[in-house]
Amino acid sequence: MSPHTTSPTLQVCRSCGAGAPVDAHFCPQCSKILSLGRHGDYFAFMGLPRKLKIDSRLLEERFRGLSRQFHPDYFYNADPGERRASLERSSYLNDAYRTLRNPISRIEYLLKVEGLAPGGPEQASKQVPPALLEEVFALNEELDEIRAERASGAAAETWKARLERARAPIDAKRADHESQLDKLSEQWDAAVDANKGADERRAVLTALRDRFLERNYINNLLGGIERELSA
Amino acid sequence: MSKVVGIDLGTTNSLVAYVKDGPPVVIRDNSGDGLVPSVVSIDEGGTVYVGREAERRLLTDAGHTAYSVKRFMGKGIEDVRDEARHFPFRIGGEAGGVIRIGLGSREFTPPEISAFVLRELKHRAEAFFAGQGVVDNEVDRAVITVPAYFNDAQRTATRDAGRIAGLEVLRIINEPTAASLAYGLDKRHTGIIAVYDLGGGTFDISILRVEDGVFQVLSTNGDTHLGGDDIDVLLMDRVGADLGRPTDAERPARAEPTHRAEQAPPLPSLERVQELRKAVIQAKCDLSDDEETVLNGKRFTRAEFEALIEPIVDRTLGPCRQALADAGLQPSQIDEVVLVGGSTRIPLVRRRVEELFGRKPHSELNPDEVVALGAAVQADILVTGNREMLLLDVTPLSLGIETMGGVTSKIIMRNSTIPATGSEIFTTAVDNQTAVDIHVAQGERELVQDNRSLARFKLRGIPPMPAGLPRVQVQFQIDANGILSVTARELRTDVEQTIEVKPSYGLTDDEVERMLLDSFEHAEADFEARLLIEAKNEAEAVMHATEKSLRAPDFAEIERAELAPGERQKIESVLAGLKMVLNGNDRETIQKWTRALNDTTQHLAEVMMNRSVHAALSGKNISDV
Numbered sequence: 051m052s053p054h055t056t057s058p059t060l061q062v063c064r065s066c067g068a069g070a071p072v073d074a075h076f077c078p079q080c081s082k083i084l085s086l087g088r089h090g091d092y093f094a095f096m097g098l099p100r101k102l103k104i105d106s107r108l109l110e111e112r113f114r115g116l117s118r119q120f121h122p123d124y125f126y127n128a129d130p131g132e133r134r135a136s137l138e139r140s141s142y143l144n145d146a147y148r149t150l151r152n153p154i155s156r157i158e159y160l161l162k163v164e165g166l167a168p169g170g171p172e173q174a175s176k177q178v179p180p181a182l183l184e185e186v187f188a189l190n191e192e193l194d195e196i197r198a199e200r201a202s203g204a205a206a207e208t209w210k211a212r213l214e215r216a217r218a219p220i221d222a223k224r225a226d227h228e229s230q231l232d233k234l235s236e237q238w239d240a241a242v243d244a245n246k247g248a249d250e251r252r253a254v255l256t257a258l259r260d261r262f263l264e265r266n267y268i269n270n271l272l273g274g275i276e277r278e279l280s281a
Numbered sequence: 282m283s284k285v286v287g288i289d290l291g292t293t294n295s296l297v298a299y300v301k302d303g304p305p306v307v308i309r310d311n312s313g314d315g316l317v318p319s320v321v322s323i324d325e326g327g328t329v330y331v332g333r334e335a336e337r338r339l340l341t342d343a344g345h346t347a348y349s350v351k352r353f354m355g356k357g358i359e360d361v362r363d364e365a366r367h368f369p370f371r372i373g374g375e376a377g378g379v380i381r382i383g384l385g386s387r388e389f390t391p392p393e394i395s396a397f398v399l400r401e402l403k404h405r406a407e408a409f410f411a412g413q414g415v416v417d418n419e420v421d422r423a424v425i426t427v428p429a430y431f432n433d434a435q436r437t438a439t440r441d442a443g444r445i446a447g448l449e450v451l452r453i454i455n456e457p458t459a460a461s462l463a464y465g466l467d468k469r470h471t472g473i474i475a476v477y478d479l480g481g482g483t484f485d486i487s488i489l490r491v492e493d494g495v496f497q498v499l500s501t502n503g504d505t506h507l508g509g510d511d512i513d514v515l516l517m518d519r520v521g522a523d524l525g526r527p528t529d530a531e532r533p534a535r536a537e538p539t540h541r542a543e544q545a546p547p548l549p550s551l552e553r554v555q556e557l558r559k560a561v562i563q564a565k566c567d568l569s570d571d572e573e574t575v576l577n578g579k580r581f582t583r584a585e586f587e588a589l590i591e592p593i594v595d596r597t598l599g600p601c602r603q604a605l606a607d608a609g610l611q612p613s614q615i616d617e618v619v620l621v622g623g624s625t626r627i628p629l630v631r632r633r634v635e636e637l638f639g640r641k642p643h644s645e646l647n648p649d650e651v652v653a654l655g656a657a658v659q660a661d662i663l664v665t666g667n668r669e670m671l672l673l674d675v676t677p678l679s680l681g682i683e684t685m686g687g688v689t690s691k692i693i694m695r696n697s698t699i700p701a702t703g704s705e706i707f708t709t710a711v712d713n714q715t716a717v718d719i720h721v722a723q724g725e726r727e728l729v730q731d732n733r734s735l736a737r738f739k740l741r742g743i744p745p746m747p748a749g750l751p752r753v754q755v756q757f758q759i760d761a762n763g764i765l766s767v768t769a770r771e772l773r774t775d776v777e778q779t780i781e782v783k784p785s786y787g788l789t790d791d792e793v794e795r796m797l798l799d800s801f802e803h804a805e806a807d808f809e810a811r812l813l814i815e816a817k818n819e820a821e822a823v824m825h826a827t828e829k830s831l832r833a834p835d836f837a838e839i840e841r842a843e844l845a846p847g848e849r850q851k852i853e854s855v856l857a858g859l860k861m862v863l864n865g866n867d868r869e870t871i872q873k874w875t876r877a878l879n880d881t882t883q884h885l886a887e888v889m890m891n892r893s894v895h896a897a898l899s900g901k902n903i904s905d906v
Contacts, residue, residue, distance in 0.1 A: 121673070121761075124668060126451070126666075127664070140700050141701055141702040144699070
């Protein structure tokens, strides 16, 4: 077991009272489906390492395989406890699959289970990340001028073209962030594979979190420009 | 062991199917008819007619006859005011409550009317099993299909209809998904499938990935108010204009925006309007095979028809593109396209689908029957534990709750695989507050008022604490039927909260209990009545075939070249005779005249058959001959 894992490693079968590993889906004693009491995170639940590069074919296969094990369709004639457990496990599996399928929500989830929750989207959109101060300041100034231009009745083509020019550096920033996130994801996976210590992992995660928050901020900015353009 | 079936409860027609060993089969009546028109007629004496007989009563007693009721399931009166005027029956109900349909002096909710159709299907299946020598022929469990784009209220209303009809509803499944299940039986598919389902009243598009026997829906979209009915209304308006009659736009609204459906005197033209509707539907069917037909005494070509309905067909394309985008796919990535629903017989619909996806759609299975077949497969999976196939469907609409300023906060996103859960933490605004109001809605819009209100909950029993301190976790669970349930827990004290659910457009459990159909006369269970209905069905089939032959573009030439002098006149007089006796209820007379028409037209049928064989052999199109 890796050193940073502190969660309990056992769950209890409600049917026979036997103990089962926390990542098990069926009781090793009575083989009934386990209710979703104590359980692993999305990665562990789907039998995947806690890494950011996931082979999508493997993810799909796991999803289908586990669905075949505990979908409510197959528990129609079971007792109410098992039916409940099948519903809970299927719901959790579907959440896990949806979260891990998308690279961005996967990063967000990893940060959460590693204790570096980036905070809600509100926080991300209100505070200007220090690394973006310069660009944001310039953009806001430009936006104010464009708004004034528009209010004074300038032709739509004129201010729209100016708006497009204003967003170009932000677009470039976004592309830069996407590739940084990609690189950091690889670094994280390498740290996991090499069983690196907590400090090194923490450094990668912190960088991931900062880029992630900046990325959200940039997306909100671009969304705002999008709205201005279409207004 | 009692029997389980799959039921397609359609806007226009309904069917029942079952799995014996192997492929699913549609259960038919003695004349081979699998479709039960979703029409219910209830006379003042309380006698209930369902299916073909009820459909006929539209022409004699339209004010007591309801059809296309699926359009009203899970709806409120304010949702349907615009379209209510197209229907001969009264549509009323309290604002913010369930719709009431008035038939004569009685009133019914849409689930009750649907329950009559379901009970008819149940009886049909039971009679069939009895005929097969099955000892325990009772049918008490069923899988029922709904449009994929149905919201929670519409699904719940469908489940209620099943319960009212005395059926345990094993599962509500989506129609396009059911269809894909039926198609998946023949060959071991692997790939991406698009199911385009245009029925009588609803449109659905679903994109699925099929692999290892798992049918995983990637995305779904649609319009629960778009279908063949809308085409009929357009055609009727057109015919009305030809006749110099008021169009629907000018006709007075029949919807009563009052407390309850009122006793309005029926307009004199109710039955005439239904006659016209029947003619319009016939013309629509004719134009699926032929280049032209006659509607209301005038020539009506396919080109005119297509120009008229094009806007309706084009309305299906937006949802298709959205579903593709949601699945992250380009049209070229779709491996197979499957057509479902009677309206996909229209050639223009097929062309549009082919253009969009760049490939010829599948239509090997009867588009009217494929949904019921899939429902039967799903029923079999549930009761036998057969693990060959598994359906993983999605919720079509995002689920959200109302937050500050009437804004929707989404908790479960659309196209999430079901079952799915979501949760939200609530707190209090004032000291010692013990209850919180929660408003749940479904839809994609920013403001709650633009989405579908599902229910209002009152969270009670919150321990008195200073404002902002309680943490009530509300858990939303969408089950495999796509139906929502809610539980809540105060996290600081770990106290389970009581939740009173008031469905916005649904029935309470007590109401459903009271509606059980047992108190009604079982007119359709009567054996003699059943035989009469079948005789009438057969008569109509022969009449229809004859009329079609007489209207054929090359009929004049056939008559000149091949028919004996006076042969046409004889056919026409027997046809008129059968039409007349069909208004009565004497089964033997109807059967006698049906045989007579069959005999009289035998020669004509042979001639036409020879000509088409000849045309096929000489490689020419029949219309070129």
